[in-house]
Amino acid sequence: MRTHVLMLWCLASICYLTQGHNAVANATSLCGETEAVHTGSLNSLYYVFYESRIVPSDHAPLVIWLSGGPGCSSLVGMLFENGPCLVGEDSSTAKVNPSSWTNAAHMVYIDQPRGTGFSLPRQDREDWYESDVAVDLVGFLDAFYDKYPSLEANDLFIFGESYAGHYVPDFVYALLHRPASVANSPHANQIVNNLKGMGIGNGLTSPSAMFSTVGEFAAGISKGQLTAASPEELQKCHIGIQRCQEAAQGGFGDCSMLQPCDNIMANLLDQVRGANLNYYDLRAHCNDDDAFHLCYRFSPLYDFVNAPSTRAVLGIQDKTWTPCSHDVFAHYAKCDYYSESETKVANILDHGVRVLVYAGDQDLVCNWKSQDKWTKDMAWAHQADFVKQPLGKYMYNNTDVGELRHYNGLSFLRVYSSGHMVPLDQPEVALDMLERFVSNRF
Numbered sequence: 001m002r003t004h005v006l007m008l009w010c011l012a013s014i015c016y017l018t019q020g021h022n023a024v025a026n027a028t029s030l031c032g033e034t035e036a037v038h039t040g041s042l043n044s045l046y047y048v049f050y051e052s053r054i055v056p057s058d059h060a061p062l063v064i065w066l067s068g069g070p071g072c073s074s075l076v077g078m079l080f081e082n083g084p085c086l087v088g089e090d091s092s093t094a095k096v097n098p099s100s101w102t103n104a105a106h107m108v109y110i111d112q113p114r115g116t117g118f119s120l121p122r123q124d125r126e127d128w129y130e131s132d133v134a135v136d137l138v139g140f141l142d143a144f145y146d147k148y149p150s151l152e153a154n155d156l157f158i159f160g161e162s163y164a165g166h167y168v169p170d171f172v173y174a175l176l177h178r179p180a181s182v183a184n185s186p187h188a189n190q191i192v193n194n195l196k197g198m199g200i201g202n203g204l205t206s207p208s209a210m211f212s213t214v215g216e217f218a219a220g221i222s223k224g225q226l227t228a229a230s231p232e233e234l235q236k237c238h239i240g241i242q243r244c245q246e247a248a249q250g251g252f253g254d255c256s257m258l259q260p261c262d263n264i265m266a267n268l269l270d271q272v273r274g275a276n277l278n279y280y281d282l283r284a285h286c287n288d289d290d291a292f293h294l295c296y297r298f299s300p301l302y303d304f305v306n307a308p309s310t311r312a313v314l315g316i317q318d319k320t321w322t323p324c325s326h327d328v329f330a331h332y333a334k335c336d337y338y339s340e341s342e343t344k345v346a347n348i349l350d351h352g353v354r355v356l357v358y359a360g361d362q363d364l365v366c367n368w369k370s371q372d373k374w375t376k377d378m379a380w381a382h383q384a385d386f387v388k389q390p391l392g393k394y395m396y397n398n399t400d401v402g403e404l405r406h407y408n409g410l411s412f413l414r415v416y417s418s419g420h421m422v423p424l425d426q427p428e429v430a431l432d433m434l435e436r437f438v439s440n441r442f
Contacts, residue, residue, distance in 0.1 A: 029313065030084075030085040030313055031086075031093075033084035034053060035051050035084050035102050037050050038148075041118075043139040044136070045112050045136060045137075045140045046111040046120075047108055047111070047140070047144075048078060049106070049107070049144075049148075050083065050106070050108075051102070051106055052102055053084065053100060053102040054102075054103050059154075060105055060106045061105045061154060061155040061156070061157055062151055062155065063101065063104075063107050063108070063157045063158075063438070064108045064110060064159065065078070065082070065110070065160060066112065066158070066159070067162070067164065068160065068162025068165075068167075069325070069328065070113060070336075071113065071116050071325035071326070071327070071328030073321065073324065073325075074112070074117065075109060075111065075117055076298075077109060078107075079304070081424045082423035082427070082431075083097060083100055083101070083102070084096065084097055084100045085097060087301045088300065089287070090297070091300060092303045092304040094304060097427070099423075099427035099431045101423070101431060103431060104431065104435045104438060110137070112136065112140075113132070113136065113328055114328075115325055115327055115328045116325050116328050117322075117325075118319055122331070130339065134167075134173070135174065135181055137167075138179075138182045139182055141187070145187045146187075152194070153194065155438065156194045157195075157199065157438055158197075158198045159198065159199040159201070160201070161200070161201035162201075162202060162204060162366060165200050165341060166204060166339065168200050168203070169200075169344040169345050169348065170341065170344065172198045172344075172353060173347060173348060175191055176195070176347070176348065176351050196354060197355065197437060197438070199355075199358065200357050200371075201358050201360075201422050201423075202360055202371070202420045202421075202422070203357070203366060205342060205345070205357075206340055206341070206373075206374035206377075207261070207338045207340065208241050208340065208374075209371075209373040209374035210370040211237050211241070211264060212234070212373060213367060213370045213373055214229075214264070214265070214268065214367055215228030215234070215268075216369065218367075221362070221364075226271050226272070227268075233263065236260035240260055240338075241261065241338050243255070243257055244338045245340055268364065273286065273288075279364045279365055280295060280363055280421070281418075281425065282363075283362050283417070283419070284419070302322065302323065306320060306321055342374055342377070345380075346378050346379060349382075350380055352409070354409045354411075354440070354442075355410050356437050357375050357410075357412045358414075358415060358422060358433060359413070359414055360415050360419045360420060360421070361414050361415065361416055361418065362417065362418060362419045363418075363420040365420060372391075372405075372412055372414070375405075382410070385408065389406065390405070392404055401415065401416055402415045402416050406442050415429060415433075
């Protein structure tokens with residue numbers, strides 16, 4: 001039960017089938033995009049690097065994108081959300097994305113942890129932890145600057161969504177406090193100097209905040225149709241999370257008392273499924289007829305990426321791509337799911353690195369109220385002043401599209417009329433958000 005529920009949270013419950021759609025790419029591009037594209041593998045992690053579409057290379061910030069899971073390929077983010085080419089739910093052909101994040105930055109999409117997407121699997125241990133993933137990502141970035149030294153002076157930002165609510169803080173924290181295995185890098189100081197910010201979209205950063213708010217959120221957005229958990233159930237869940245997060249041998253405590261948390265989420269998801277709603281976007285119906293059974297239709301994307309013409313552009317010969325990996329998910333240590341990342345975010349802020357937490361307000365699995373809660377509850381140098389700030393209007397093209405709270409490097413943005421994937425549902429707003437953040441205009 002616990003595994004099934006967690007996989008539903010973070011886009012990892014998948015049956016890998018194909019439905020025979022036609023896919024189209026040519027020898028040099030995926031959709032006729034004009035950006036230069038580079039692909040390869042560094043430190044056993046596959047990547048796609050798109051140069052900026054508009055901003056000159058030496059002025060463009062470098063943005064690294066990490067999709068969630070654990071075990072979901074960042075090509076999902078690239079081809080379904082914010083990359084130069086988009087593959088829709090109804091056709092396995094790609095089209096140019098006018099709101100691509102390459103309008104504002106160089107974009108690097110990494111398949112991680114190892115074994116995700118086109119990345120090679122890990123063979124050296126049975127259980128994987130966030131610390132392992134962070135070290136691999138630091139090693140990747142060092143190797144990336146070895147390969148592309150002209151970019152080492154560019155501003156650096158780390159972005160991701162969903163389970164990247166763990167990935168992103170752990171990666172950035174490891175760049176600021178390098179583990180011994182990656183400490184002796186010639187790039188270490190330069191990376192710290194150029195590391196300007198990080199962004200988390202609808203992230204699983206604080207399990208406690210998520211469970212504290214999901215019942216209230218669900219009841220409110222459904223006008224009482226979705227039943228919230230009882231106070232007794234919530235209390236049992238919070239006790240289980242606290243015991244799991246207590247430091248113990250191996251870095252975790254007793255994670256055997258989490259069943260009440262699983263029951264709370266399973267009950268809500270069952271109600272949502274019964275109403276044929278998309279738990280990632282409660283405005284929409286669930287497309288459960290798709291082979292991947294994740295409410296979105298990912299089969300066209302699967303067929304597009306695995307088409308020979310696409311694989312030629314991506315530099316892949318013999319590995320079949322899947323949106324998310326069951327193997328990676330299964331090898332993740334169970335306590336990692338319930339770990340908290342707020343302490344690392346606080347440390348990152350106190351080191352002068354800016355943090356953006358944004359959330360589509362129609363998502364059930366990582367609801368916006370939980371993001372608002374943990375950003376206010378987090379203890380850091382300017383917590384009191386941040387909490388005092390009201391949620392002000394976020395305007396785009398003279399339209400009120402969200403609510404923003406900001407103070408001294410920390411920004412929380414609620415995005416209206418968006419589900420779990422803000423760049424998919426509100427592409428122009430998402431690009432505007434990125435442009436403002438990388439230019440320090442929040």
